[in-house]
Amino acid sequence: MARKELATASDRLESAAANTGDDDAGERLGELASQLEGLSTADRGPDHGRLARIQSALNDLQSGDGGDVAETIDEADDAINEYRSDLEGV
Numbered sequence: 001m002a003r004k005e006l007a008t009a010s011d012r013l014e015s016a017a018a019n020t021g022d023d024d025a026g027e028r029l030g031e032l033a034s035q036l037e038g039l040s041t042a043d044r045g046p047d048h049g050r051l052a053r054i055q056s057a058l059n060d061l062q063s064g065d066g067g068d069v070a071e072t073i074d075e076a077d078d079a080i081n082e083y084r085s086d087l088e089g090v
Contacts, residue, residue, distance in 0.1 A: 005083035006040035009033075012076035013058075020069045025061050029073075032057060036080075048089050051080055 013033035017026045032054055039046045055077055062073040 003040045003045060003083060005079045006036045006046075009076040009079040009083075010036035010040060012072050012079065016069045016072040016076070019072070022064070025064060028057065028061060036076075045087070048084060048087060051084055051087075055080055 010033045013029050013036065017029035017033060020026045020029065035054065039050070058073050058077050058080075062070050062077075
C-alpha cells in the first residue's frame with residue numbers, strides 16, 4: 001500500500017539533499033529520504049514516534065541550512081504532517 005504523503009516527503013528530501021552545499025547534511029537528508037521511501041511502501045505504516053524522530057532530524061537539518069533547501073525541507077515536513085493527521089494514536 002503506497003502512502004503518497006511519505007513518498008512526496010521522500011522526493012522533497014532527495015531534492016534538498018541534491019541542492020544543499022553541506023555534504024554531511026546532504027548525506028543525512030538522503031538517508032531520511034530513503035527511510036521515508038521505504039515507509040511509504042511497507043506492509044505496515046509507521047507510528048507517530050518513528051515519524052516524530054524523522055521530523056526532529058529534519059528540524060535540526062533545516063536550522064543549519066537556508067533558502068531554497070530549508071523551504072524544501074519544510075515542504076517535506078508538511079507532507080509528513082499531512083500523513084500523520086490521519087494516523088491513529090497520539
